[in-house]
Amino acid sequence: MTETTTTKYGAAKVEHQGAISRFLEATEINTRLLGMLGALLIIWLGFHFYGEIFIGRGSFLTPRNLWNLSVQTSSIGIMSTGMVLVIITRNIDLSVGSMIGVIGMAMGLLQVEILPQYVGLGHWSIWILAVITGLVLGTVIGAFHGWLIAYRKIPAFIVTLGGLMVWRGMAFLSANGRTISPVDPTFALLGGGPYGAVGEVGSWIVGIVACVGVVWMLYSGRQASKRHDFKLKPMWAEIFIAVVGCGAIISSVLLVNAYPWPKGILKAYGRAHDIDMTGVFVSHGFAIPVLILLAVGIAMTFLMTRMRFGRYVYAIGGNPEAAALAGINTRWMTLKIFALMGMLTSISAVIASARLNSATNALGTLDELYVIAAAVIGGTSLTGGVGTIYGAILGALVMQSLLSGMVLIGFDSAIQRVVVGSVLVLAVWIDTVYNSRKN
């Protein structure tokens, strides 16, 4: 029964469609995703050629810059995946930047001033205890926010606006405004840098595993559709997606492997290991924070598309009352969403403080605005119910591209803010126009 009816439906629709929309329907590629990739491409090419023409040196599309861009995106990207859930359920979290400050300080104090007293300086367990403490603290703060919002019925805007001030103040109070530095050497690897990357072989392993994963996902999706006699995508569409996906993965591996360790690091490494490293080409490979971002992105996408939790998040966002009447415990869900946001914030706090090799009370200032902007540029609707994880990560990449691109061509921070602010408004406007035309 399904067989005949679906084909009838498919055939009827195809007749009045052009080649492009037929292609999009067959491959099931989201037009919004295409739009974002297009915008990213324009931004990248624009900065590169602006540099080429006006400065005489295009430095945007170089392995070095793109590698740095990937590291800079990690912290905001990780938090934006959580912000998507918060915004989908019609809430907001303004406190994430300040939470980074207080969690970063807690982890810094723990590994620099407290733990060494008990286990000794440089003990192997220090970074693990610091990270675990950070994760627990972030989750608890997030859960507390969620509890106030869900069970005490204080609007999320107010709770997290309060949090924005309270946690920033606590970050200052925790060490009277001192900067805590340097952090544990193993902990510092989590922030990237030449040592905090997985190298050439490691990157190839990551790339190959990712390619196998892409092919396996396409295959198992096809098998599931076959089992239930659904309409299958044309084989060429599946192959096209596999080729594009694996191609993108392999290009990124080649890119991160094309960025060598700088001379100074080579020399230092040579001295430390008593070998002559002059002229040796050592690849950076994927930076650890980027791999953390990828892992978080995959886990969050899985959570949102394959698990009950994600289904409920969307349902609550679409119609909170219907969700409650369907038996979903919406309050408990809200608490869990904010706790998850807190946990992701603490992962970002680990990366941010590790990258800086210190904890300061100003760490993460204004991050909440960048995170919200990333989620919104990535297609998350502030009216609730709509948003994707990959969109938010791409949104973070767009924002970070703008910021670092403007640094490269010598725009100062005042202009950067003007541009980022304008892009945010523009992105939402384009989205509104696109949606109203689609309906």
Place this chain on the structure above:
Amino acid sequence: MSNTDKIPLIKMTDISIAFGGIKAVDHVDIDLFPGEVVAVLGHNGAGKSTLIKILSGAYKRDSGKIFVRGEEADINNPRDAKKYGIETIYQTLAVADNVDAAANLYLGREILTKIGTLDDTAMEAEARKVMGRLNPNFQRFKEPVSKLSGGQRQSVAIARAILFNARILVMDEPTAALGPQETEQVGELIHQLKKDGIGIFLISHDIHDVFDLADRIAVMKNGKMVGYANTKDVTKDEVLGMIILGKCPPAAIPGPGAMQEA
């Protein structure tokens, strides 16, 4: 209907609930038998929707008892009600707009795979079966429900109820948002459900919507029960009198809310 010798599917006795100082439902009794359609009528604000939300677990009653098949039921939330086979189709808040039909049918009761993930293909396959029975023209399984017409959304909501073998169905203004053809479809569906022995409460403020469908009517006014009547014993005008004035015709059984004869 010879209901007297059977055990009612639902018996609600002495139900009361107040919001602030307002008694939205004031000591109301009502019952429902298998294969029977009972229309609960009344003005906006008469308390009919509130009464039914108590049955479906959306509101917690202040006092009174609910019996399902003769046994006292403990209904404190929507999940409890579903456990007793009570499914509710709400007028406006039936569906989560931004997810597709299958996701709506299974909202709160998703089919999971062995490793605990959502089994979307299985849910879509089941959804196609149920919707095929209900509305054979329905094909838009991949689109969010917000893209569907009123009738299609209503059929999603009804499918959602019968998918889980509801024994008691509560429909709040089931045809208010529908065109004539779709209204007819819902009518046919109700006849079919009756044959399966399902008891149905229809909630409406418009007697024309439900008069032909209902076996019995119960009329509420200002939170109180005006009276009950078999549909075949009364005329539409008499029922209107009950709704507007609270005046009980001779063929009806008066309740505590009936106008006292001077």
